[in-house]
Amino acid sequence: MTDKAIPPCQAACPIYTDVSGYVSAIAIGDIERAIRIIRQINPFPSVCGRICTRPCETACRRSQIDEPISIAALKRFAADQTRGLKLIKRPEHYYDERVAVIGSGPAGLTVAHDLALLGYRVTVFEEQNVLGGMLTQGIPDYRLPKDVVKEEVDFILSLEVEVKTGLSLGRDLSIEGLLKDYQAVFLAVGSQRSLLPKCNGVELSGVITAIEFLKQISRGHRPNLGEHVVIIGGGHTAVDAARTCLRLGSSEVTIIYRRTIDEMPAGRAEVDDAEKEGVNIRYLTAPVDFLGNGNVQKVRCIEMRLGELDESGRRRPVPVENSEFEIKADTVILAIGYIPEADALKDSGLILSKNGTIIVKDNTGTTNVKGVFAGGDVVSGPSSVIEAIAAGKRAADAIHRYLRNLPDKEVEEHLPLRSLDDNVVKLINKSNRQNMPTVPVEKRLDNFNEVEVGYNRNEALKEAQRCLLCGSGALVADNCAACLNCVRICPYGVPVPGREIAEIDISQCQVCGICASECPASAINLKLETREEGRAALQKVIDKARQEAPEVLIIGYYCRYKLPTSLLDDSGIYWLGKLCTGRLDIFQLIYPFELGADEVVVHMCKNEECHFRDGSRWLLTHIERAKKILDEIGMGADRLNIISEEDVSDFKKRFEVLGINPIRKREKVRG
Numbered sequence: 001m002t003d004k005a006i007p008p009c010q011a012a013c014p015i016y017t018d019v020s021g022y023v024s025a026i027a028i029g030d031i032e033r034a035i036r037i038i039r040q041i042n043p044f045p046s047v048c049g050r051i052c053t054r055p056c057e058t059a060c061r062r063s064q065i066d067e068p069i070s071i072a073a074l075k076r077f078a079a080d081q082t083r084g085l086k087l088i089k090r091p092e093h094y095y096d097e098r099v100a101v102i103g104s105g106p107a108g109l110t111v112a113h114d115l116a117l118l119g120y121r122v123t124v125f126e127e128q129n130v131l132g133g134m135l136t137q138g139i140p141d142y143r144l145p146k147d148v149v150k151e152e153v154d155f156i157l158s159l160e161v162e163v164k165t166g167l168s169l170g171r172d173l174s175i176e177g178l179l180k181d182y183q184a185v186f187l188a189v190g191s192q193r194s195l196l197p198k199c200n201g202v203e204l205s206g207v208i209t210a211i212e213f214l215k216q217i218s219r220g221h222r223p224n225l226g227e228h229v230v231i232i233g234g235g236h237t238a239v240d241a242a243r244t245c246l247r248l249g250s251s252e253v254t255i256i257y258r259r260t261i262d263e264m265p266a267g268r269a270e271v272d273d274a275e276k277e278g279v280n281i282r283y284l285t286a287p288v289d290f291l292g293n294g295n296v297q298k299v300r301c302i303e304m305r306l307g308e309l310d311e312s313g314r315r316r317p318v319p320v321e322n323s324e325f326e327i328k329a330d331t332v333i334l335a336i337g338y339i340p341e342a343d344a345l346k347d348s349g350l351i352l353s354k355n356g357t358i359i360v361k362d363n364t365g366t367t368n369v370k371g372v373f374a375g376g377d378v379v380s381g382p383s384s385v386i387e388a389i390a391a392g393k394r395a396a397d398a399i400h401r402y403l404r405n406l407p408d409k410e411v412e413e414h415l416p417l418r419s420l421d422d423n424v425v426k427l428i429n430k431s432n433r434q435n436m437p438t439v440p441v442e443k444r445l446d447n448f449n450e451v452e453v454g455y456n457r458n459e460a461l462k463e464a465q466r467c468l469l470c471g472s473g474a475l476v477a478d479n480c481a482a483c484l485n486c487v488r489i490c491p492y493g494v495p496v497p498g499r500e501i502a503e504i505d506i507s508q509c510q511v512c513g514i515c516a517s518e519c520p521a522s523a524i525n526l527k528l529e530t531r532e533e534g535r536a537a538l539q540k541v542i543d544k545a546r547q548e549a550p551e552v553l554i555i556g557y558y559c560r561y562k563l564p565t566s567l568l569d570d571s572g573i574y575w576l577g578k579l580c581t582g583r584l585d586i587f588q589l590i591y592p593f594e595l596g597a598d599e600v601v602v603h604m605c606k607n608e609e610c611h612f613r614d615g616s617r618w619l620l621t622h623i624e625r626a627k628k629i630l631d632e633i634g635m636g637a638d639r640l641n642i643i644s645e646e647d648v649s650d651f652k653k654r655f656e657v658l659g660i661n662p663i664r665k666r667e668k669v670r671g
């Protein structure tokens with residue numbers, strides 16, 4: 001299981017994003033590499049960076065130590081920092097088959113994106129004049145600005161995706177008609193018909209649905225809601241509606257939800273923001289009737305208690321006898337659930353559930369009608385953006401296989417690494433999560449400007465450097481001599497004696513690399529920054545230096561977690577970053593001299609600042625050993641030194657005394 005297991009964050013992501021890969025890239029400042037990793041699988045990084053439900057963060061093993069990595073915020077940072085960067089090449093050839101996509105929400109546009117990259121001609125049909133589905137029509141700008149959505153939609157359209165707006169399935173389009181012109185059809189019409197509570201007074205003026213309300217706001221309308229607004233529901237849409245009402249000037253906005261905050265579908269961070277802004281939330285409360293004379297004036301409510309589990313796995317809310325009360329309301333907004341529009345799928349020949357969702361054969365979105373696929377909310381009911389993207393990706397693959405007459409894709413098992421052992425947890429340094437910068441509450445409520453500002457570079461790197469790099473640790477080869485050196489020196493106590501070789505549980509390894517640097521048989525390697533990659537990187541730096549032919553060739557190693565900025569900018573040193581300088585072995589410290597370096601310097605973290613336990617201590621040990629060897633071979637121990645940012649002028653002066661590397665001097669004489 002351990003060999004096949006992946007980081008829990010990746011296993012929890014519906015599209016299995018390589019979270020560790022892009023977070024580790026951000027940690028060392030390689031933002032372009034980070035966005036390339038993200039965009040390999042996700043066409044909506046800026047959107048997901050803002051409104052994803054973040055199942056990856058729930059699964060993050062960092063929470064066993066302090067708090068989970070702020071993964072979504074890092075995705076947003078990578079996307080925001082690389083806006084306008086052209087990353088994906090168009091296909092070299094195109095297929096003859098054409099695909100129709102009905103609906104331009106995240107599921108539909110993901111299908112268009114993936115199929116366009118495969119070489120298919122895709123046409124997206126959209127009822128509205130603006131693409132994006134609920135991304136542009138149902139989520140307020142203070143959470144997801146429309147220009148952010150437009151940029152990601154435009155990127156998809158740049159892949160030569162055709163768009164036809166103002167056309168609706170069931171009114172202007174039929175599945176039968178589309179199949180005459182297209183070889184496959186993907187239905188992503190969403191679930192935008194609001195469910196209504198079984199209450200008297202639903203017909204009163206002032207009782208409106210959240211979807212229609214938010215659509216009005218997205219079109220620039222600013223309705224007068226009155227002073228007192230009551231929202232029924234506990235999902236993201238309910239919270240979005242409530243916070244929007246405050247921005248429209250309502251003084252008392254109340255959400256009533258029949259369960260507790262623990263069962264509330266809306267994210268805890270959103271709920272906290274809503275309460276900070278002034279939204280009242282009454283838990284364990286349900287509406288009974290809407291009262292008024294033509295216009296709604298009050299909501300009669302009843303208190304609830306939680307009973308036995310229902311089919312959703314949550315405890316069923318049960319009314320408390322004789323607990324009714326009334327809340328004043330000038331407007332009531334309903335946000336209790338959504339189903340597909342019946343007219344869109346009428347006479348389609350598709351098999352539908354009792355709620356009107358399309359029944360598909362498997363998670364690929366294959367329907368009972370040949371050539372017709374479906375995904376997103378029209379299949380699952382209301383879900384998250386990332387789940388819609390996942391449905392679109394599965395369907396795009398299935399459509400490609402259908403059109404190419406390929407066998408179905410085998411279902412992959414994505415097993416997460418197990419939790420960290422308690423004895424490992426207590427040895428990992430704690431590190432505070434970087435809070436997302438936000439606009440102060442007092443500056444939010446008279447506008448729809450984005451509330452979350454996003455990380456700056458320093459904040460993003462600090463947050464990314466909290467990542468434990470789960471699953472990227474040590475691997476033991478068969479040539480292990482069973483010396484048990486790794487067992488003795490591991491700062492986290494992970495290696496154990498095996499039957500023939502040492503065993504290192506990769507689910508517990510913290511990737512410090514000390515065992516690899518100390519292994520006498522070189523039998524330990526790391527999945528992240530392997531020995532071979534390290535040597536190749538060194539050779540690349542040396543080659544660059546030789547081309548530039550400096551008078552003095554200095555190779556410098558630094559810890560990627562503690563970038564010595566002033567040294568990197570203008571020091572005359574050819575720098576090479578390491579995940580931890582504690583993993584520098586004797587070879588890496590001495591080999592640069594063989595390649596012609598005049599001096600090697602290492603920027604060392606202060607012991608209390610070292611990302612990995614005992615990293616600084618082991619660096620000192622390795623340097624002392626290397627110095628002895630340099631003395632023994634006549635090179636001189638003074639050519640290998642630890643350096644701080646204050647040492648720049650001092651070590652440059654030393655070269656007036658030391659001169660160039662004797663090996664390089666001999667080469668010059670021979671030349």
